[in-house]
Amino acid sequence: MPVEGLPDPALHRLCRRCGTWYHLHEGSTDWPPVTGLISFIQVRSGQLLERTERMQFRCRGCFDEQARKSKSGRRSLLIGLIMLALIVATCWWLGVFDELEKMLRQGMQQQRPRR
Numbered sequence: 449m450p451v452e453g454l455p456d457p458a459l460h461r462l463c464r465r466c467g468t469w470y471h472l473h474e475g476s477t478d479w480p481p482v483t484g485l486i487s488f489i490q491v492r493s494g495q496l497l498e499r500t501e502r503m504q505f506r507c508r509g510c511f512d513e514q515a516r517k518s519k520s521g522r523r524s525l526l527i528g529l530i531m532l533a534l535i536v537a538t539c540w541w542l543g544v545f546d547e548l549e550k551m552l553r554q555g556m557q558q559q560r561p562r563r
């Protein structure tokens with residue numbers, strides 16, 4: 449049940465998602481959900497450095513919803529990484545990097561002043 453009237457920071461917490469004050473036992477403090485590469489890095493670095501101030505309180509309803517979203521976020525991150533690996537592998541297989549190297553060398557040779 450959301451807090452009515454003036455909230456007391458010692459007893460209540462503001463849900464970071466819906467912006468409603470709740471009693472401490474009506475939600476939990478956890479790391480923000482991973483929705484992509486940037487939030488993944490932020491959360492992982494926060495966990496490694498134990499930066500608990502980055503943790504956020506969320507009410508139970510928002511927590512459940514974000515847990516679902518976080519799952520799909522992690523999945524899309526994984527798919528993104530696999531796609532990137534496939535693109536790099538395909539480029540390598542097609543010899544794109546050799547072509548790029550050739551182009552870069554030619555470009556550098558053209559830039560050199562002729563004597």
Ligand SMILES: [Zn+2]
Pocket residue numbers: 463464465466467468506507508509510511
């Ligand atoms: Zn909420």
